[in-house]
Amino acid sequence: MAQASTHSRVINHVAVSVADIDAVVAWYSKVMGFQLIGNKIHEIRRSETPDAPIFGIYPQSLNDVKIAYMSTGNGVGFEIFEFMNPSHTQPEKNFEYNRGGFFHVCVTDHDPESLVARVVEAGGSRVGKMVRAVDEIKCVYVADPWGNILEILDTSFERLATAAAK
Known part of the structure; x- marks a missing residue:
């Protein structure tokens, strides 16, 4: 069996879950210079668009979400989610360098x-x-x-x- 070739893939985007998408978009625009693509924050409601792709990915419990797509200086996306229903939960604001997963x-x-x-x-x-x-x-x-x-x-x-x- 032939082995598939591998290549170095590029980072497409990073996503972050937040409690206040408007404040986060404003902060990352002002401080980091990221740009809000289309100058729009999208709100997707299961009640209005039950076939939206996001509802095929996330569980049935997700009913309402806001999403902002931002562009960074080198084209890597910065995607911001505000989960509305169920609502966002905020972890402790400690620098948890030893927890599993992405940390910066x-x-x-x-x-x-x-x-x-x-x-x-x-x-x-x-x-x-x-x-x-x-x-x-x-x-x-x-x-x-x-x-x-x-x-x-x-x-x-x-x-x-x-x-x-x-």
């Missing part, structure tokens, strides 16, 4: 300290201190106002990984 999203900025200042000014917080990850590469963690962790690197992931592999 990383953005690249040539001036991490300046971006940290913008995050804090806009209601977020700094997590730990700025460190030199490898070869003078700057790295710092922040939290948005809802406790989601963002890493800020001053270089690309490829450069970081190459420097770390030396």
Whole structure:
């Protein structure tokens, strides 16, 4: 049997569940520069569109959801969900670095300290201190106002990984 070839796949998008989609869209637009695609937040109700694709993915208990599609600087999507019915539940706002699953999203900025200042000014917080990850590469963690962790690197992931592999 022939083995299927594999290739490196690109990240298409990252999704986050939030309690207030309007506030999150506004914050990520202002602070991170992400753009709301179509300038619209979509609300999908099972009672109005029972055959909507989302209702084929999620269980019968989902009846109403808002979704915003945002674009980042390199075209990776940032998808925001506000589950309305049943409503969103908020986890503790602790930096749970040791819990399973995804625990941060990383953005690249040539001036991490300046971006940290913008995050804090806009209601977020700094997590730990700025460190030199490898070869003078700057790295710092922040939290948005809802406790989601963002890493800020001053270089690309490829450069970081190459420097770390030396």
